[in-house]
Amino acid sequence: MIDLNERFIEKRSFFNRLIIVYAFFGFAFSFFLYQTYSLQVSEYSEYETAAIENKTKEVLVQPIRGIIYDRSGKIIVNNVPTYDLIIRPSKIRSIENFLSEISLIINLNSDELNYVKENFDLKARYNRELVVKKNLSKEEIARFEVRSYKFPNTFIDVRYSRHNNYPKLFSHAVGYVGGVSNDELINILDSQKLPQIETIFKYSNGFQIGKTGLESTYDDLLRGKFGRKIYEVNAVGRLLDERQFIKPINGENIFTTLDIDVQKVAYDQMDNRRGAVVAVEIDTGSIVSYVSTPSFSTNAISNGISSSEFNTLIKDKNKPFFDRASQGRYSPASTIKPAIGLFGLENNIIDWDFSLDDPGYFILPEDQRVYRGWREGGHGKVNLNKAMIVSSNTFFFSLAYQSDIYKLIDYLSNFGFGANVCADCFNPDKGLLPTPEWKMNNLNFGWYKGDTVNLGVGQGYLSATPLQLAYYSSVLANKGESKDLSFVFDKTDLKNSYIKSQNISDLDWKKLHQSMIGVIDSPIGTAKRLQELKKYIVAAKSGTVELVSTETKEDYKIIRENEGNRDHAIIIAFGPMPNPKYAVSVVIENGESGGSVAGPVAIAVLNSLLDK
Amino acid sequence: MKKELIFKNFSVYFDHYLFISITLLSVMGLFFLYSASHGDLNSVIKQSIFVGFGLCLMLILSQPDPDFYKLFSSLFIILSIALMFATMIFGKEINGAKRWLNFGFFTLQTSEIIKIALPIFLASYLYNKPLPISTKHTFITLALICFVFYLVYSQPDLGTGLVVFMAGVYILFLAGLSWKFIFTSFGLVVLSLPFLWNNFLEPFQRQRILTFIDPSNDPYGSSWNITQSKIAIGSGGMSGKGYQEGSQANLNFLPEAETDFIFAVIAEEFGFVGICILLAFFFFILLRCLYLAFNARDRFCRLTIGGLSLVFASTLFINLGMVVGIIPVVGMPMPFISKGGSSLLSFYIAFGIIISMATHKKLMQK
Numbered sequence: 006m007i008d009l010n011e012r013f014i015e016k017r018s019f020f021n022r023l024i025i026v027y028a029f030f031g032f033a034f035s036f037f038l039y040q041t042y043s044l045q046v047s048e049y050s051e052y053e054t055a056a057i058e059n060k061t062k063e064v065l066v067q068p069i070r071g072i073i074y075d076r077s078g079k080i081i082v083n084n085v086p087t088y089d090l091i092i093r094p095s096k097i098r099s100i101e102n103f104l105s106e107i108s109l110i111i112n113l114n115s116d117e118l119n120y121v122k123e124n125f126d127l128k129a130r131y132n133r134e135l136v137v138k139k140n141l142s143k144e145e146i147a148r149f150e151v152r153s154y155k156f157p158n159t160f161i162d163v164r165y166s167r168h169n170n171y172p173k174l175f176s177h178a179v180g181y182v183g184g185v186s187n188d189e190l191i192n193i194l195d196s197q198k199l200p201q202i203e204t205i206f207k208y209s210n211g212f213q214i215g216k217t218g219l220e221s222t223y224d225d226l227l228r229g230k231f232g233r234k235i236y237e238v239n240a241v242g243r244l245l246d247e248r249q250f251i252k253p254i255n256g257e258n259i260f261t262t263l264d265i266d267v268q269k270v271a272y273d274q275m276d277n278r279r280g281a282v283v284a285v286e287i288d289t290g291s292i293v294s295y296v297s298t299p300s301f302s303t304n305a306i307s308n309g310i311s312s313s314e315f316n317t318l319i320k321d322k323n324k325p326f327f328d329r330a331s332q333g334r335y336s337p338a339s340t341i342k343p344a345i346g347l348f349g350l351e352n353n354i355i356d357w358d359f360s361l362d363d364p365g366y367f368i369l370p371e372d373q374r375v376y377r378g379w380r381e382g383g384h385g386k387v388n389l390n391k392a393m394i395v396s397s398n399t400f401f402f403s404l405a406y407q408s409d410i411y412k413l414i415d416y417l418s419n420f421g422f423g424a425n426v427c428a429d430c431f432n433p434d435k436g437l438l439p440t441p442e443w444k445m446n447n448l449n450f451g452w453y454k455g456d457t458v459n460l461g462v463g464q465g466y467l468s469a470t471p472l473q474l475a476y477y478s479s480v481l482a483n484k485g486e487s488k489d490l491s492f493v494f495d496k497t498d499l500k501n502s503y504i505k506s507q508n509i510s511d512l513d514w515k516k517l518h519q520s521m522i523g524v525i526d527s528p529i530g531t532a533k534r535l536q537e538l539k540k541y542i543v544a545a546k547s548g549t550v551e552l553v554s555t556e557t558k559e560d561y562k563i564i565r566e567n568e569g570n571r572d573h574a575i576i577i578a579f580g581p582m583p584n585p586k587y588a589v590s591v592v593i594e595n596g597e598s599g600g601s602v603a604g605p606v607a608i609a610v611l612n613s614l615l616d617k
Numbered sequence: 618m619k620k621e622l623i624f625k626n627f628s629v630y631f632d633h634y635l636f637i638s639i640t641l642l643s644v645m646g647l648f649f650l651y652s653a654s655h656g657d658l659n660s661v662i663k664q665s666i667f668v669g670f671g672l673c674l675m676l677i678l679s680q681p682d683p684d685f686y687k688l689f690s691s692l693f694i695i696l697s698i699a700l701m702f703a704t705m706i707f708g709k710e711i712n713g714a715k716r717w718l719n720f721g722f723f724t725l726q727t728s729e730i731i732k733i734a735l736p737i738f739l740a741s742y743l744y745n746k747p748l749p750i751s752t753k754h755t756f757i758t759l760a761l762i763c764f765v766f767y768l769v770y771s772q773p774d775l776g777t778g779l780v781v782f783m784a785g786v787y788i789l790f791l792a793g794l795s796w797k798f799i800f801t802s803f804g805l806v807v808l809s810l811p812f813l814w815n816n817f818l819e820p821f822q823r824q825r826i827l828t829f830i831d832p833s834n835d836p837y838g839s840s841w842n843i844t845q846s847k848i849a850i851g852s853g854g855m856s857g858k859g860y861q862e863g864s865q866a867n868l869n870f871l872p873e874a875e876t877d878f879i880f881a882v883i884a885e886e887f888g889f890v891g892i893c894i895l896l897a898f899f900f901f902i903l904l905r906c907l908y909l910a911f912n913a914r915d916r917f918c919r920l921t922i923g924g925l926s927l928v929f930a931s932t933l934f935i936n937l938g939m940v941v942g943i944i945p946v947v948g949m950p951m952p953f954i955s956k957g958g959s960s961l962l963s964f965y966i967a968f969g970i971i972i973s974m975a976t977h978k979k980l981m982q983k
Contacts, residue, residue, distance in 0.1 A: 011747065015748055015793065015916060016916075016919075018748060018793050019791055019923070022791050022793075023791060023910060026787065026791075026923075026927055027903075027907055027930075030903070030927075033934050033938070034896075034937075037937050037941060037943060038896070040943050041850065041889065041892060042889060044847060044941060045851055045884065046854070046889055048851055049851060049852070049854045049855070051851065052847065052851020055851070056851075056852035056865055056870075056885075057864075059864070059865065059868070059870050060864045060865075060870070237864075238868070239870075240869040240870040241869070245868070
């Protein structure tokens with residue numbers, strides 16, 4: 006046993022040691038309280054935010070895309086509602102029972118049954134909706150509605166598909182929509198300052214964005230702004246209460262300058278031949294008709310198409326997807342002659358009285374090379390007026406020969422060659438306005454005098470799109486003044502331009518117009534066959550684009566055996582004269598004759614425009 | 618200060634400070650549990666049966682004279698060790714851990730019992746050893762501590778194992794372990810830490826410690842719990858979100874909300890003010906134990922009260938420290954509050970014994 010003294014020492018040692026341990030815990034708990042204080046008081050707002058972020062989830066609600074109208078207010082593209090059968094899996098106890106009961110009312114095929122079975126559990130866990138069947142028929146809707154009391158967690162909701170009322174007429178002008186890629190969607194959400202990508206779809210094929218044409222260039226406006234549904238969620242991401250609904254702002258409607266009737270005339274006139282028609286209103290620069298043929302159905306592309314049909318379209322050698330109107334490059338050929346003539350007048354190389362003898366060819370003095378006209382034997386004595394009417398190559402070869410290439414290129418650029426002339430076209434090509442530098446850089450050859458001579462008749466390296474040719478046509482019609490082309494009214498930022506000239510008077514323009522009227526009205530005009538088709542006085546200039554250079558008509562007969570070698574037919578026209586309102590360009594690939602093949606299309610389009 | 622309630626000739630040993638504060642804590646625990654379990658009345662009823670039973674047990678265990686515990690302490694520890702072995706053989710495996718013995722109506726976590734039995738036994742073994750404790754007795758004691766620790770640790774249950782280990786060490790220290798030994802072994806432990814790290818810790822335990830040091834390591838892995846716990850506590854702010862209004866707990870962001878992380882639920886719903894009030898009860902109990910230890914009748918009682926109160930303090934601190942992220946996650950219930958019968962009962966037993974030690978006067982003394 007321990008004695009009293011030891012007992013006292015023991016007691017004191019125990020007290021000291023217990024106090025030491027208690028002190029340690031006192032320190033530990035103080036530290037704990039300090040930590041709790043910093044979490045709850047000093048850093049409160051951070052943790053409060055974190056807790057709110059934890060428990061809320063925003064689901065985006067898709068806006069409805071804007072409607073696209075024609076110039077008279079008729080709908081071109083609309084959203085067509087379809088009715089889908091939708092369930093709330095989290096509130097349905099047995100999917101097997103549900104499917105056997107609903108199958109009695111609405112027929113489900115094996116794909117639909119499998120889709121529902123595969124996705125049921127996942128959607129139930131997160132409390133999401135599940136689409137059982139898309140695009141119900143009217144009978145199915147009626148059968149469901151009368152029995153809907155049996156299916157408390159099942160409902161029919163409207164979904165939309167993008168529908169073009171004239172799917173082939175506007176396939177290139179208006180274009181089509183398609184599913185959005187993840188990256189594209191992230192960009193769109195960033196632009197609307199939205200972080201999430203889970204979306205309630207309003208479209209039966211998910212969120213759609215414009216892929217081509219106006220659907221693409223005006224996608225920002227048509228698209229609208231996402232709305233948001235803010236839900237409370239639990240830790241596994243299941244949606245609980247809906248806390249807030251910020252409605253989406255539907256897309257803006259677009260009122261285009263396109264005219265359905267004229268578009269239809271142009272499309273029918275093209276009759277599936279390869280080519281393009283562009284018609285513009287001269288005063289406003291607005292595009293009235295924009296056709297590229299052959300075409301395809303935008304509805305099939307926007308809302309689903311079988312892969313075999315798609316492959317047929319892709320492999321079609323006539324390339325229906327190719328937008329010839331703004332991306333097809335064609336030599337302007339003889340349609341360039343009015344501009345060359347104006348250049349000659351401006352630079353005092355010629356005047357209206359100047360004439361020369363056209364033997365049917367032009368010999369380049371430098372190397373004795375022969376440049377031929379279209380007519381063997383030539384046109385005899387020609388001045389500018391006659392050269393335009395009969396389309397004398399010799400006259401313009403000679404004129405170009407006397408021209409300074411840089412001045413000529415600069416002058417041609419006034420007419421939109423080598424430039425973008427459209428404010429809202431989808432991916433327009435600029436064509437090519439060749440310069441000596443361009444030739445050296447790209448072909449590794451210096452510029453020959455012969456190149457300038459060829460330029461005088463629109464052959465050689467110069468190329469333009471039908472869209473540029475329509476612009477060119479409207480510049481000629483409007484006596485050098487022009488506005489950039491556009492598909493919508495009231496586009497405020499359209500570029501105005503006019504050709505600065507010192508030597509060209511209003512009289513010169515009138516004479517030029519007169520000679521272009523003569524192209525159709527004169528008995529020797531290259532497009533005289535159009536006389537019986539036209540209802541109004543129309544100025545025009547036809548062209549025939551040589552794809553293969555031949556010496557004689559016999560040679561051409563051989564090469565035209567292959568359709569792809571035949572000349573392109575091309576025409577620019579405007580009317581009614583003397584105060585033209587509309588300008589048109591038509592290109593028909595391998596159509597051979599500008600006047601008699603492309604011409605009737607241009608006249609029909611102008612007739613239908615002016616009949617209004 | 619009354620230490621006995623006298624009913625006619627029959628006296629009931631009773632410390633109303635401890636009894637009232639423990640009862641209040643237990644009732645508050647039920648109230649918190651109702652919220653943490655999203656209003657699951659069943660688990661609250663089950664827990665309240667434990668509380669009622671535990672309070673009675675505490676009262677009953679206060680009655681025997683401390684000599685009874687001294688006398689039977691070896692039996693207690695042998696029985697507890699036998700239970701541990703039984704657990705090893707017949708135990709119920711949950712999530713890869715074998716910690717529970719199924720008695721049909723009640724599943725007992727046996728390590729909770731040995732957590733009490735070990736310090737009582739060591740107190741009865743060391744109370745008559747002269748100061749400072751000799752090397753021989755120190756090693757015998759340490760061997761027993763390590764043996765018991767290993768039994769718990771191998772279940773595996775590192776958290777309870779550490780508390781059991783500390784319980785033993787507290788008694789040894791309070792009984793008068795020589796300072797020389799303390800400093801020497803402390804040095805050795807520090808030197809052997811790398812060895813322990815590599816050989817004694819399971820990979821998931823190492824990961825927990827690593828994430829504790831750098832929580833940004835894996836936000837959805839082992840630090841998910843602690844991240845969510847901190848959000849719950851922090852978002853409670855000064856005055857809390859209100860009873861049953863805690864979104865972290867109600868929407869299941871907080872893991873183990875009814876058991877290990879119940880403090881986070883309380884902090885979220887009642888704020889800093891609420892937890893200060895709650896902690897005041899705990900601190901009051903600890904200080905009361907300190908007072909009782911100082912006034913205990915003999916060395917055995919002193920050691921037992923001191924040791925058991927420190928077990929209580931350690932459990933509380935490990936739980937709280939883990940929940941606020943100042944120590945790694947080891948899995949430790951909050952005394953009297955967390956759901957779970959074994960831990961609850963072990964502390965009623967501990968306080969029953971503490972009250973017995975504090976209230977019985979030695980007839981010979983004074």
